Amino acid sequence: MSIDARAIRKDFPLLSPDRAGGPVVYLDSAASSQRPRAVLDAMDDYYTTTHANVHRGVYAIAEEATRRYEAARVAVGRFVGAPKPATEIVFTKNVTEAINLVAYTWARRELRRGDVVLVSEIEHHANLVPWLMLAEERGIELRYVPLGTDYHLDLSDLDRLVDGARLVAVSAASNVLGTVVDLEPIVAAARRAGALVLADGAQLVPHRPVDLGSIGVDFFGFTGHKMLGPTGIGVLWAREELLDAMPPFLGGGEMIRDVRVDGFTTNDLPWKFEAGTPPIAEAIGLGAAVEYLDAIGLERVHEHEAALATYALDRLRDAYGDEITIFGPEPDPQRRSGVISFSFAGVHPHDVAQVLDTRGICVRAGHHCAKPLMRCLGVGATTRASLYLYNDEEDVDALVDGLAEVRDLFA
Amino acid sequence: MSIDARAIRKDFPLLSPDRAGGPVVYLDSAASSQRPRAVLDAMDDYYTTTHANVHRGVYAIAEEATRRYEAARVAVGRFVGAPKPATEIVFTKNVTEAINLVAYTWARRELRRGDVVLVSEIEHHANLVPWLMLAEERGIELRYVPLGTDYHLDLSDLDRLVDGARLVAVSAASNVLGTVVDLEPIVAAARRAGALVLADGAQLVPHRPVDLGSIGVDFFGFTGHKMLGPTGIGVLWAREELLDAMPPFLGGGEMIRDVRVDGFTTNDLPWKFEAGTPPIAEAIGLGAAVEYLDAIGLERVHEHEAALATYALDRLRDAYGDEITIFGPEPDPQRRSGVISFSFAGVHPHDVAQVLDTRGICVRAGHHCAKPLMRCLGVGATTRASLYLYNDEEDVDALVDGLAEVRDLFA
Amino acid sequence: MSGLEDLYREIILDHYRSPRNRGELPAPPAHRVEGFNPLCGDEIVVFLDVVDGVVVDLKISGQGCSISQSSASMMSAAVKGRSVEEARGLVRSFKAMMSIHEAQLGAEDGDDGPGAATPVIAPDDLGELAALQGVVKFPVRIKCATLSWNTLVQGLDELEAARA
Amino acid sequence: MSGLEDLYREIILDHYRSPRNRGELPAPPAHRVEGFNPLCGDEIVVFLDVVDGVVVDLKISGQGCSISQSSASMMSAAVKGRSVEEARGLVRSFKAMMSIHEAQLGAEDGDDGPGAATPVIAPDDLGELAALQGVVKFPVRIKCATLSWNTLVQGLDELEAARA
């Protein structure tokens, strides 16, 4: 059964035709999604009926706050098939912190000068800068899996690249190209080379079913605000043995078992990695978001987006031919997402987005936090339209029509 | 003009007499405060009308999101008298992260084996564990300003203790004792010794006017959820020159100026320290919280709490004499806050809190993330009642009456 | 919120006021093991004297609330004189009784969690210990009730590891 | 949202389509300075030839949107041939014109912000540059408009520091 995006939009106040300031055609979910009333209500209900600090309170509202917070953890863990959701899901403030956590704990303990971390040319800065910092600080070597001419990663030289690597850190899906990375051969090559694998799932988890029990990676991160959840919450998953062996990251309350004037011992998982008051309402909001997505079904979300991406790519090419250059793979339900980056008619992406904005169409223009990839593509910036479950063909049509105005203005 | 707490409670849904589950007497604001409707509304309005990722969007709702986020920064900075609110206020997820940020950046760059960090015996784990981690990792030496018999810091030996210190890291107000620390002599001694000063303002900023322009510290942190704001947001303030010289902390989007495959450069302040999508709604919520507090006036909040604390201390001592031991200074509007820790009639704090809970009275029982202080006090845990602007004498009376039931049950 | 009488049964208050097997054993020969409840600061020390697979003596020191203290006291009475096997069976049964809510709280106990092993002793046969059943209605207090039991298991594990 | 005609004045589009002083200068003797807009990825390179306190030549390369490119082009035309003092005055005037919204966005420009110095030239006397005034209604684009100006200032500062 396919998705009725118009009905779904009714759940999203910002997407209402009655929005103060006028209706918007929101095509920027790869930057941040909108959120349904159910997510806002879950947070509001928490704040207005049972907010208290978690894990330490004896009284009833503190117990209930703790229960909701930990229930959200289990719900989020199950959503991605975490084998041990109650212990392996660590809440962070965003996926950027999740990746940095691995860099500061596992990597700073394990990696020595000359050790190799293999990334790819399509990485978001969140999965590059932490490793560049380690390169500067520790002298580790960064290698890049190159981008192929088909806008997929070129894995032909993978075994040579991974040789000597201690960690392979790659996007599970690109936030620029719409490329969905085939993790299987990467995990297999890493295993052969004795390297661990970290996957940045920020652009995968919102859009497709993920099963961490079978995907074969060792570390996995994603972020709440791109999957209908609130800002201020992200997730790190890692195998329990790894989390157990890792030193703590931030020090403070909650992450300790005991503190003396001359030392401390750490708490059990996952709290060992959650220093200070956690993003309680935000975790509860994310729990409501995965419940909402589960009720619709990620398989359906995926099908909807795949069909819509194909429609969009066809319409853009039909309408604009050589005037548009699309940076991304051909339509393909399995290996391509609803993220569509392009350059248009010699007009700078900022100007494209500005003109579209006057029609209420929200697209992103810039380097999308992937400057090395921009250099690969030979551009400074692209325009990016990205699709989610609440978009439909009308939204795509609005984009196509809007581009005509862009062309006319700058011709 | 004094505060009418009953009228103020009308702004706080959780404190409504009609709360589902029954009304509560909330005496745990030192752990986390409640929040007024205005804060929830500010976040809701943001999410339902203009949510988008900040700083990169060209379209109108992204511009408005950015405007609200940065306006919140300026409002929060002004609230604490930051000389340069637009550049010196860094949003973190809580104050724990703020202190860790200083430990990971400034301290790891500056401190060498044998360097001294001076803390105090009353610190929250958030301002201890980061330094204990550095002691373990780098061999720095931790020294403690002792607690005096009057429950104030004993500064008699300060000049000797601070000798050789690079950093003095102290609470501005205790979350256990209600002690308000006199920062002036500490700052003066640190200056003489050439040490910088970090103050943990988590328990000060919610309750009293703070002026960072005159307080003389170098680093200062506080946390949103204790000052009517949402969870998931904290603040680090530091002098601009310090922030400028510090290396970045988390690596990722937003904190960079440029990224190449072999290196990166950092963004301007304060964004250099805000990697990834920030807690946008949470910052906006905190902005609304300081607006709410400003409208009432922190001076009035302070007076109200001081009077109420005196009332509470008097009533508890009158009613229970030797049965109650209060761990904290004598009533004193300047040097004592509304945090009241005690042990009662030989009953364990957990049991005290449990019995009070059946009457809807919320107090905390435990070590309050200050285990070294508990050892100083010679107890494993205390019961803690903490006051805020929405509490009044009725709440204190409920506590006093509830304790009678505790005594009867365990006698 | 249910009433306090479910939590503070008379027998619990009795063990709290007059704890059994309170004290210390010289260690060695006894084995000393500490447990913390990181949430509230309770600390418990269990002294174990295991000879030929039998817990011949056991003492408890440390501090804690009525629930953790009475649970430790009842545990000491129930375990003393039993074989290590029987003691472990008792732990499983007790934790099964406590497990419903602990699972909801996101038990960090791994293999000791619900379903890991069939309880050897049915809750009905736990004797006095059944009085602690009321604790499950107060999820935060489950940690108090299980502290001494987890500490006991840790001690038995350490002894086994040392022997191996 | 106001109309596009405020932003994309004809004169702006003209400078965008036919940028003045586009190219490079051999450096040295010219001074080369790069500017980035971290928000959108625009990069600009300004080549400065300053002799005896006068900007005798100036060229612009790099990539950017219509606003950043046309602003750079207009700047180059306005600054070329002026004294360093006059150029700095022009920068202050231009940035004063842009400053209303930049201040709201939390200007990171410190001393160059509003009120730091009285503009030497009133906005009315900015000539062609006044066409960029419409940009203030589009706060994000202010960074585009000021990029080349900030880069110019950086270059002038570097030259001064080198001389000192």
Ligand SMILES: Cc1ncc(COP(=O)(O)O)c(C=O)c1O
């Ligand atoms: C004095 C003090 N410092 C630090 C903290 C930690 O605050 P947060 O958990 O929000 O990081 C607290 C509160 O728990 C506190 O009272």
Ligand SMILES: Cc1ncc(COP(=O)(O)O)c(C=O)c1O
């Ligand atoms: C692939 C990818 N990784 C990481 C991130 C960073 O996410 P966040 O800003 O929530 O940490 C993003 C989104 O910006 C992304 O698209």
